[in-house]
Amino acid sequence: MSRKVALIGAGAMGGAIGQRLVETGIALCVFDPDPAKVAALVKRGAQGAASAGDAAARSEAVILSLNSPKIVRLAVFGEKGVASGAKHGTLIIDMSSIDPEATRELAADAADKGLRWVDSPLSGGAPKALIGALTLMAGGAEQDVADAHEILKHVSTNFTHMGPVGAGQTTKLINQVLCGLNFLAVAEATQLAIDAGVDAAKIPQALKGGRADSAILQEYMPRYVARDYRRTGRIDNMVKDLNGAQDLARRTNTAMPLTATCAEVHRMLTAAGLGGEDQAALMEYFRGAKREILE
Numbered sequence: 001m002s003r004k005v006a007l008i009g010a011g012a013m014g015g016a017i018g019q020r021l022v023e024t025g026i027a028l029c030v031f032d033p034d035p036a037k038v039a040a041l042v043k044r045g046a047q048g049a050a051s052a053g054d055a056a057a058r059s060e061a062v063i064l065s066l067n068s069p070k071i072v073r074l075a076v077f078g079e080k081g082v083a084s085g086a087k088h089g090t091l092i093i094d095m096s097s098i099d100p101e102a103t104r105e106l107a108a109d110a111a112d113k114g115l116r117w118v119d120s121p122l123s124g125g126a127p128k129a130l131i132g133a134l135t136l137m138a139g140g141a142e143q144d145v146a147d148a149h150e151i152l153k154h155v156s157t158n159f160t161h162m163g164p165v166g167a168g169q170t171t172k173l174i175n176q177v178l179c180g181l182n183f184l185a186v187a188e189a190t191q192l193a194i195d196a197g198v199d200a201a202k203i204p205q206a207l208k209g210g211r212a213d214s215a216i217l218q219e220y221m222p223r224y225v226a227r228d229y230r231r232t233g234r235i236d237n238m239v240k241d242l243n244g245a246q247d248l249a250r251r252t253n254t255a256m257p258l259t260a261t262c263a264e265v266h267r268m269l270t271a272a273g274l275g276g277e278d279q280a281a282l283m284e285y286f287r288g289a290k291r292e293i294l295e
Contacts, residue, residue: 014065053085236275
């Protein structure tokens with residue numbers, strides 16, 4: 001018998017997770033405020049729900065794919081939220097990327113209502129979700145995390161229990177620091193190659209397997225060269241995550257000068273109206289520095 005799972009949030013990331021779960025035999029019940037997003041998954045075999053509480057009432061576990069602690073709290077504890085319909089002992093798996101401290105508060109409030117909580121943010125984006133190859137980092141009690149893995153194994157190839165509730169979100173912030181710096185470094189190097197007259201499109205192959213190689217180099221330098229800004233993520237989401245990393249750094253008194261610079265570049269692009277663009281649009285920062293006209 002297939003597992004009954006609710007999905008709350010069917011945006012670009014949640015939609016990809018939902019599609020993969022349906023394809024692997026999960027009985028998925030989905031709710032999103034946007035009926036079109038629900039309809040897209042219903043066409044693939046999911047069931048639609050009238051509210052988050054309705055979806056939770058029909059499921060043994062609930063996956064959240066949302067965008068901020070405030071939205072997560074409303075989805076779980078607001079009117080017709082998950083908590084209004086979930087049975088005692090229901091497992092909530094939060095795949096959103098939010099603050100670790102907020103996560104611990106949400107988990108404590110959920111426990112007061114007899115609900116279990118695992119934070120399991122992700123790395124890999126929608127393309128990896130669609131092929132079941134996400135990297136997941138989980139926080140929570142050992143048995144809760146093991147139960148979450150029974151569902152999340154359908155969308156991931158790398159799943160690590162990092163510690164108690166909040167540890168997954170802390171690990172995701174570290175992931176985002178590394179990704180944000182890498183995106184920016186590759187964009188900067190691409191501009192240098194272009195200015196120096198080197199065929200930047202050849203650099204990923206030239207450096208493949210060397211110490212400078214990375215998944216971001218291989219995927220994004222060709223996109224930077226081609227100005228391919230098809231969206232697989234958003235600059236303003238990176239701002240949110242880098243802000244979270246800086247907040248954590250202040251609480252732990254950790255010096256992060258490179259992250260500060262990276263965050264400011266992302267904020268500048270967001271202020272310039274590019275927050276909704278993919279990370280590939282980081283090239284506009286360097287084009288702007290050269291006083292080129294934005295297309």
